Amino acid sequence: MDKRTLRTRRVALLLTLLALIVAACDSDSAVEQPTPLPPDVLRLLFTYGSEKDAWVKAVTRTFNAANQRIASGKRVVVEPVPVGSVEGGMDIVEGRAQPALWSPASRLTLPVVNEANLAANGKPLVEESECRDLVISPTVIAMWRPMAEALGYPEKAIGWADLLKLATSPNGWADYGKPQWGRFRFGHTHPDFSNSGLQSIVAIAYAATGKQRGMTPEDIAKPDVQQFMREIESSIAHYGRSTGFFGEAMALRGTPYLSAAVLYENIVIENNSDPIKRSRLEFPLVAIYPKEGALLTDHPACIPDMPYMTAELREAAELYRKFLLEEAQQRRALEFGFRPADPSIPLTAPFTPENGVDPRQPQTTLAVPSAATIRAIRELWEQQKRPVNLTMVFDISGSMRERNRMENARNGAAAFVDQLSDSDRLTLIAFNDKQTVVFDDLPVGPNRERMKREILSLIPGGGTALYDSIAFAIERQQERLSRDAINALVVMTDGEDNQSKRFLDATALMDRFGMTAESEVDISIFTIGYDLNEAGLRPLRIIAERGRGAFYEGKVENIREVYLEISTFF
Amino acid sequence: MRVGYTNPNESNGGFMFLMALTHAYLDRTAAATVAELTDPKFAEYVRRIARAVSIEPLNSSGILMDNMMRQGPATYDLVILHEALAIENYQIAIKRHNIPLRVFYPKYNLYSEHPMCLIDHPSFTPQQREAAKIYQDFLLSREIQELARAYGYRPAVTDVPIFVEGSPFNDPEIRAMGVSNSIGQTLVQPDGNTLKQILAIWNRVVN
Numbered sequence: 001m002d003k004r005t006l007r008t009r010r011v012a013l014l015l016t017l018l019a020l021i022v023a024a025c026d027s028d029s030a031v032e033q034p035t036p037l038p039p040d041v042l043r044l045l046f047t048y049g050s051e052k053d054a055w056v057k058a059v060t061r062t063f064n065a066a067n068q069r070i071a072s073g074k075r076v077v078v079e080p081v082p083v084g085s086v087e088g089g090m091d092i093v094e095g096r097a098q099p100a101l102w103s104p105a106s107r108l109t110l111p112v113v114n115e116a117n118l119a120a121n122g123k124p125l126v127e128e129s130e131c132r133d134l135v136i137s138p139t140v141i142a143m144w145r146p147m148a149e150a151l152g153y154p155e156k157a158i159g160w161a162d163l164l165k166l167a168t169s170p171n172g173w174a175d176y177g178k179p180q181w182g183r184f185r186f187g188h189t190h191p192d193f194s195n196s197g198l199q200s201i202v203a204i205a206y207a208a209t210g211k212q213r214g215m216t217p218e219d220i221a222k223p224d225v226q227q228f229m230r231e232i233e234s235s236i237a238h239y240g241r242s243t244g245f246f247g248e249a250m251a252l253r254g255t256p257y258l259s260a261a262v263l264y265e266n267i268v269i270e271n272n273s274d275p276i277k278r279s280r281l282e283f284p285l286v287a288i289y290p291k292e293g294a295l296l297t298d299h300p301a302c303i304p305d306m307p308y309m310t311a312e313l314r315e316a317a318e319l320y321r322k323f324l325l326e327e328a329q330q331r332r333a334l335e336f337g338f339r340p341a342d343p344s345i346p347l348t349a350p351f352t353p354e355n356g357v358d359p360r361q362p363q364t365t366l367a368v369p370s371a372a373t374i375r376a377i378r379e380l381w382e383q384q385k386r387p388v389n390l391t392m393v394f395d396i397s398g399s400m401r402e403r404n405r406m407e408n409a410r411n412g413a414a415a416f417v418d419q420l421s422d423s424d425r426l427t428l429i430a431f432n433d434k435q436t437v438v439f440d441d442l443p444v445g446p447n448r449e450r451m452k453r454e455i456l457s458l459i460p461g462g463g464t465a466l467y468d469s470i471a472f473a474i475e476r477q478q479e480r481l482s483r484d485a486i487n488a489l490v491v492m493t494d495g496e497d498n499q500s501k502r503f504l505d506a507t508a509l510m511d512r513f514g515m516t517a518e519s520e521v522d523i524s525i526f527t528i529g530y531d532l533n534e535a536g537l538r539p540l541r542i543i544a545e546r547g548r549g550a551f552y553e554g555k556v557e558n559i560r561e562v563y564l565e566i567s568t569f570f
Numbered sequence: 571m572r573v574g575y576t577n578p579n580e581s582n583g584g585f586m587f588l589m590a591l592t593h594a595y596l597d598r599t600a601a602a603t604v605a606e607l608t609d610p611k612f613a614e615y616v617r618r619i620a621r622a623v624s625i626e627p628l629n630s631s632g633i634l635m636d637n638m639m640r641q642g643p644a645t646y647d648l649v650i651l652h653e654a655l656a657i658e659n660y661q662i663a664i665k666r667h668n669i670p671l672r673v674f675y676p677k678y679n680l681y682s683e684h685p686m687c688l689i690d691h692p693s694f695t696p697q698q699r700e701a702a703k704i705y706q707d708f709l710l711s712r713e714i715q716e717l718a719r720a721y722g723y724r725p726a727v728t729d730v731p732i733f734v735e736g737s738p739f740n741d742p743e744i745r746a747m748g749v750s751n752s753i754g755q756t757l758v759q760p761d762g763n764t765l766k767q768i769l770a771i772w773n774r775v776v777n
Contacts, residue, residue, distance in 0.1 A: 343639030346665040
């Protein structure tokens with residue numbers, strides 16, 4: 001697939017995922033009609049990167065309770081809505097949302113969204129110099145403390161080059177005297193959807209060029225930069241849409257799942273300082289501030305330059321932004337693990353070594369590259385990212401006839417195939433009380449249309465041997481595991497298992513196939529519980545949790561969106 | 571070297587930076603002339619400086635100082651801005667980064683005098699003019715000039731001393747950061763046409 005087609009598909013996917021969110025909001029409002037606003041109230045929509053949600057919600061409650069008014073006497077009521085950083089900007093560009101104030105996680109998003117608005121509406125969306133930073137958090141490599149110590153932490157400065165060495169070594173952690181930790185397993189989010197994913201690939205590109213600013217598209221085109229990107233990406237467990245997901249999954253699943261992931265410093269603090277979260281960690285996490293330089297999430301708050309912005313809205317946005325920058329609100333940011341944008345507030349607790357962070361770091365920050373350079377990095381990543389070697393395990397039992405389940409699931413799976421890259425490989429196993437290999441280990445590029453036709457012609461009937469079918473799929477996949485690819489299963493089922501003979505429950509299945517640190521090559525298992533009750537969902541959660549993947553609950557109405565959401569992991 | 575400065579097209583601090591650079595090139599205090607600046611050697615000199623300070627400039631000195639205090643030595647080795655901002659942020663740098671600031675004055679320097687001007691326009695009534703004059707006199711009163719000094723500004727009224735007991739300029743910590751009565755040799759500002767020329771050369775080599 002050429003780059004343009006892939007980019008178009010990505011945009012289409014983004015729009016679909018947004019439509020899912022909008023649809024969810026609509027259904028809420030259908031149930032609960034909002035009370036009409038009194039005439040003296042001005043509603044201010046504030047969309048922002050979800051990383052700072054807890055702080056924003058806490059301080060906005062204070063703002064709304066304080067009856068703040070603009071010059072006309074209208075009371076300002078702020079409605080805070082967390083969204084993905086890139087998505088939030090594209091919402092405005094595409095006319096789906098009209099916030100008076102928008103705050104993505106970092107300034108890295110601004111050239112990307114400004115470029116999009118220039119193309120769509122003839123001018124940049126925001127004046128970058130007019131944006132005000134609300135809080136700061138460096139983007140870090142979060143690593144388990146013993147693993148970081150094996151690399152020389154805290155005495156030795158660690159960087160991307162150290163990770164590259166680990167990622168490309170066939171011995172993994174054995175090179176550092178820790179063979180029991182297995183291979184180096186790394187995670188960052190998908191750069192088309194998530195700020196931290198975009199920051200990850202920009203930071204990797206900077207490390208490859210040896211620069212800290214002034215990086216150009218010509219730098220990105222150099223073969224050694226391409227090789228650096230490919231080799232770092234070769235250790236990726238999978239991608240994903242949410243930085244929060246990686247933080248949660250890493251904390252819950254421990255060292256066999258990931259050795260390190262790109263997260264924000266505040267997530268490291270949160271996991272270490274919250275007693276409940278701390279108690280479930282296998283080891284404490286520490287923040288590695290890469291020695292080649294780190295990008296900051298500076299959470300700029302920007303007033304969009306769009307026709308819907310009235311003078312009153314602008315005045316209200318400025319009033320609210322000023323409030324967020326006042327000392328009381330800035331001090332509260334510390335509680336949530338953010339560095340206040342107000343530099344007069346010292347970085348006291350929780351910025352302590354016990355929480356795995358160092359307020360004297362990073363030693364070097366990386367400059368935001370130009371829009372053209374960011375575009376070149378995204379294209380490079382698209383070429384060098386880890387391909388996927390995937391098996392879809394698709395339930396065709398008789399119950400799939402009910403309520404249009406089959407038709408919608410087939411459409412969802414076909415849309416999923418559209419999101420895969422040409423170089424990805426796909427197997428389809430349809431199952432009821434037995435397993436049928438519909439097509440086997442085919443490259444997606446030349447077979448995409450055939451694959452979709454096969455999926456769209458699946459016919460339901462028979463019982464459900466879920467556990468044995470997953471075992472069948474794993475064993476087949478194990479025969480052709482690729483070290484150079486993300487090996488994954490996407491399992492969709494609408495029924496509880498009533499036919500398996502070898503494995504009678506999810507625990508038995510995962511005792512046999514669950515993740516271990518020692519495995520040479522990992523298989524990630526993503527599960528979709530489709531139109532199921534809680535008892536039916538529980539085993540699928542266990543399988544995803546112990547299978548390095550993620551669990552989703554699907555309904556007839558949203559199964560397509562669930563499939564598309566899973567595609568962001570690849 | 572990571573040098574922060576403000577955009578000379580938008581900020582007084584940025585323009586003063588350009589003036590100091592120009593006189594460092596000329597190595598004299600006397601005003602520059604258009605003929606000297608059209609010499610390709612000057613453009614080459616500006617180009618070398620611009621390449622060395624390639625951090626994207628900001629549009630205001632206040633924002634630049636805030637950024638330096640927020641991001642610290644990870645982003646900036648030095649910034650070029652007004653002395654008052656350095657004095658005002660001395661304690662902040664220690665509290666936030668545990669590193670004191672150090673002040674250096676360029677060899678050829680100039681003051682930011684903050685002139686306050688009464689606008690000569692027919693729409694202004696005599697009463698407005700009188701009111702503006704009262705306000706101007708107030709700002710130049712001893713009490714307010716001393717208040718300005720507390721914020722790190724050198725009083726414009728010469729009978730209000732700068733280095734005196736109770737003034738931040740006399741604070742041993744502020745003196746230790748390099749704040750001094752010797753601010754370098756005061757350069758002579760050229761005519762408007764030459765100023766435009768300096769800005770045009772900068773814009774050409776930077777863009």
